[in-house]
Amino acid sequence: MTLFLLCLGLWALGGLAGLAGNRRMPAVSSAAAVAGAALGLVAAAKVLVTGGGAVYRAGWQMPGAEIHLALDPLSAIFLIPILLLSALASVYSVGYLNGRENRQIGQVIFFFHLLAISMCVVVAAKNAVLFLLAWEVMALSSFFLVMLDSRETGVRRAGWMYLVATHLGTAFIVLLFAWMGSAAGSFDFDRWQGISRTWPHLASAWFILALIGFGAKAGFWPLHVWLPEAHPAAPSHVSAVMSGVMIKTGIYGLIRIVTVIGPPPAWWGLTLLLIGLTSGVLGVLFALAQHDIKRLLAYHSVENIGIIAIGLGGGLLGMSYGMETAAVFGWAGAILHVINHALFKGLLFMGAGSVLHATGTRDIEKLGGLLKKMPLTGTTFLIGAAAISGLPPLNGFVSEFLIYVCFFKLALGSAAGGAAAAAAIAGLALIGGLASACFVKVFGVVFLGEPRGPTGAHATPFSMATPMAALAAACVLIGVFPAAACRGWATAVLLSAGVVSDAGAESLLTLAGTLQWANLCIGALVALMILIAIVRRWMLAGRPAGQTVTWDCGYAAPTPRMQYTAGSFVQPFMDLFQAILQPQEHRRPPAGYFPKEASYESHTGDLATRRVFGPLFGWIQGAAEKLQWVQQGRVQTYLLYVFVTLAAILSFQAFR
Secondary structure (H helix, E strand, C coil): CHHHHHHHHHHHHHHHHHCCCCCCHHHHHHHHHHHHHHHHHHHHHHHHHHCCCEEEEECCCCCCCCEEEEECHHHHHHHHHHHHHHHHHHHHHHHHCCCCCHHHHHHHHHHHHHHHHHHHHHHHECEHHHHHHHHHHHHHHHHHHHCCCCCCHHHHHHHHHHHHHHHHHHHHHHHHHHHHHHHHCCCEHHHHCCHHHCCHHHHHHHHHHHHHHHHHHHCCCCCCCCHHHHHHHCCHHHHHHHHHHHCHHHHHHHHHHHHHHCCCCHHHHHHHHHHHHHHHHHHHHHHHCCCEHHHHHHHHHHHHHHHHHHHHHHHHHHHHCCCHHHHHHHHHHHHHHHHHHHHHHHHHHHHHHHHHHHHCCCEHHHCCCHHHHCHHHHHHHHHHHHHHCCCCCCHHHHHHHHHHHHHHHHHHHCCCCHHHHHHHHHHHHHHHHHHHHHHHHHHHHHHCCCCCCCCCCCCCCHHHHHHHHHHHHHHHHHHHCHHHHHHHHHHHHHHHHCCCCHHHHHHHHHHHHHHHHHHHHHHHHHHHHHHHHHHHHHHCCCCCCCCCCCCCCCCCCCCHHHCCCHHHHCHHHHHHCHHHHCCEEEEECCCCCCCCCCEEEEECCCHHHHHHHHHHHHHHHHHHHCCHHHCCCCHHHHHHHHHHHHHHHHHHHHCC
């Protein structure tokens, strides 16, 4: 546990160093972050290799509270992506923040390090009060990071929406912990193990509270509304961490509660499956309709959280039906996707940040032809796009394949789970196809073709390029060697959760080994194609090569405006799913024989915001405005309110 505590200490020192206001402090803080992350990763790896744990306990003068930190396999599995992505994002920030005011740089460094520390404490806390304190610090530090450019109206709106959403979720978590702590007679998580055996009729209520409270942080639909607002507003390396690992603390909390309260009934798995399918399909559909590259990536976070929920739902169904192999593959796929999503989503947000840093815009429609000017950013972004689309031989394919196998096992081995399995398989296929179409749009419009405006793009700074290259390499390595990933991560978590025997673990490793050979063959084919292209270019290097235009269909002088736009590329999908997306279109058609002007613009707002939360909060605001007469603006009136409230409380206690 000493290594973990030293890790937290180094992150704290790095955050405080950022407040010094010196231009060299970003590099110093980044070095402290990398060193601290290295110590924490060693501690987590030691827990996974040995299968044991590390504990630190200290007294705390607060009722029900204790400084109780422990690393078990479940904590370690989430700690690895938190530390890895946070350290790489810290390195990335050195180049990304260059040019900002010293005050802003110091603010970002301090709150970013505080966010990383709080996430580490969340996954290591074994006391409910300590967990909630770290949870609140995580929410507030990320709020201040989102509000960095608070002079902009959209940023302020995004920040307040995020703060309200996260505290609504926290209210359910507080109620859950208070209820479970009262039932167990302790706020120590170790005392909650198997609590449903004592209180079997309360387990489902606790599950619902956990699903809502932690689901709001994870971004389950329709509790996701803060995600597409907050991620575009935050600095890109912060968006990478928030999307890649912070929202996974919600998944961690949900898994921790589910494994604590006991064996699940079938409807728990079906509920998670339904939430996962809804989040996955709607997330990718609304991503297709976006023109802001960071907003698009935020919706893909909703999609991938849905895939994780589908895997967890399949695992719970396998447990409830007594199908251990299906449970193994569902849990393994979901947990491995937690790690995979942290890698490729962190990579994609850093790639989007590199584009924003070089061009000054997030609007896809204003970009184009960036691959020639930013080859490393374009190449790594392409790897991340292929990984998030679930294409072999990359890491996203491995975790999604395990989830597929889970539902095939359920379909073949259980009549009760057949319909759910068919829906899950069809939903995953639809999600994968739409995700591929979305990233073909993004990569094609942003990096290929001709520039659509004066972008002024330049090469990516070294401090930004290195983390992107590292994340891209990790996506490839996990995809090509999935057996090592499953042996080191998913199996340890399943064993710690008590849902898999040695035989189940062996079946997982056998499948991962088979998958590894398939991915190695695919990887070899891709490498051969690249080698052929290199050899061809080398052979033609000394020969004169003429260039001419292709058949231009009568367009003798094409311009960049004649290229496909992002909107025109996805128009068939928009038409197909128009009833769900409900885009707002503004048309000005050409008029006359020689029209001078014509335009078309579409905007797709969030369905849950428009149909659920917008009307709800509008009604609350209207009701609150009717109570404005209570606010008199006089101190005497407010003292009277205090006196009346105290009198009412004392009267209630007297007659109780």
